[in-house]
Amino acid sequence: MPNLSGDRFGRATYATLVEQTVREMILDGTLPAGGRINEVELAASLEVSRGSLREGLQRLSSEGLLQSKAHRGTFVKNYDDEDLKDLYSLRIALETWALRQMSDQRLGELQDMLEATQVALSGMDATYPSDRDFHRKLVSLAQSSAVTEAHESVLRRIQLARLRSARVPARAKAALQEHERVLDALVANRTDDALRLLEEHLILSYRNAASIMVVNDHAPTIDS
Numbered sequence: 001m002p003n004l005s006g007d008r009f010g011r012a013t014y015a016t017l018v019e020q021t022v023r024e025m026i027l028d029g030t031l032p033a034g035g036r037i038n039e040v041e042l043a044a045s046l047e048v049s050r051g052s053l054r055e056g057l058q059r060l061s062s063e064g065l066l067q068s069k070a071h072r073g074t075f076v077k078n079y080d081d082e083d084l085k086d087l088y089s090l091r092i093a094l095e096t097w098a099l100r101q102m103s104d105q106r107l108g109e110l111q112d113m114l115e116a117t118q119v120a121l122s123g124m125d126a127t128y129p130s131d132r133d134f135h136r137k138l139v140s141l142a143q144s145s146a147v148t149e150a151h152e153s154v155l156r157r158i159q160l161a162r163l164r165s166a167r168v169p170a171r172a173k174a175a176l177q178e179h180e181r182v183l184d185a186l187v188a189n190r191t192d193d194a195l196r197l198l199e200e201h202l203i204l205s206y207r208n209a210a211s212i213m214v215v216n217d218h219a220p221t222i223d224s
Contacts, residue, residue, distance in 0.1 A: 014048050018056025021046060026065050026076055027163055033213055034078035037066070064159035077160045081214045087158050088206035094151045095135060095202065096195050098142035102186060106141045110183050113137055114176070121173055128172035130163070134179045161209035171208055178204070 022042075025031045043053040057074055060066045068074050117132045139151045155162065165171055178201040185194035 014052035015055035015059070018046060018048055018053050019059045022056060022060060023063075023065065026060070026160065027167060031076050033076050033160070035076045036072070037074040037076070039074075064156040065163075079158075079161060079209075079213045081210065084158070084161065084210055084214060085206065087154055088202060088209070091135075091151070091154050091158075092199055092202045094147055094154065095138060096198060098139040098144075098147060098151075099182075099186070099194060099198055100191070101142040101144070102138075103141075107183070107186055109141060110134070110137060110186075114180055114183060117176055117179075121176055125169050126172065127169060128166040128175060130166065158209065161213045162205075164212050165205065165208050168208075175201070175205070 022031070031037070037057065039050060039053055039057075043050050046053065057066060061068060061074070065077055066074050067077055113132050113134065117129060117134070120126060120129045120132065136151070136155070139148055142148075166175075178197065182194050182197045182201065185191075185197055
């Protein structure tokens with residue numbers, strides 16, 4: 001168990017260090033999905049105050065990695081299989097709508113992002129860079145505040161599943177290739193193909209998320 005004692009972190013606040021450390025513990029499975037956070041034990045193991053711990057946990061809750069349950073405490077985000085299916089179905093609806101609004105003038109922005117992502121993923125064990133989110137970019141280019149807000153709400157609720165999936169190098173590289181195929185179809189003005197490829201990509205993303213996050217061995221399927 002890591003600890004945050006000592007002065008080797010310079011000016012960084014303990015709450016920020018708690019946030020970073022606990023996030024990593026969530027993503028690597030040290031704190032399992034659905035598990036309850038024991039604040040007394042965790043603060044002691046990290047050698048921080050309860051106040052610093054709670055502040056860090058609040059930040060992680062705002063990211064969608066933790067959830068508070070009344071009179072029960074704070075838990076690592078967990079997914080019900082039907083809920084996860086519904087959220088990814090909503091993602092498909094929002095993102096395919098956004099793709100239909102794409103103008104030729106904005107395709108260059110997606111191309112630039114994917115080229116930068118390709119460089120970032122060139123290493124053997126590289127993971128998908130969180131600051132180059134193809135899906136957020138796609139929706140933002142549709143320039144609809146209502147759709148962007150709805151999309152952000154969905155992504156927040158599946159944040160843990162997305163982050164865990166992005167940390168698998170093979171899946172990260174496969175996702176990039178799938179993004180590139182969507183863009184290639186758009187550039188070639190094959191909108192129907194782009195829509196089909198995007199939906200297939202999101203279905204694969206759902207299946208991967210379900211395999212990582214859903215304990216139930218019989219997770220529902222999204223039909224392609």
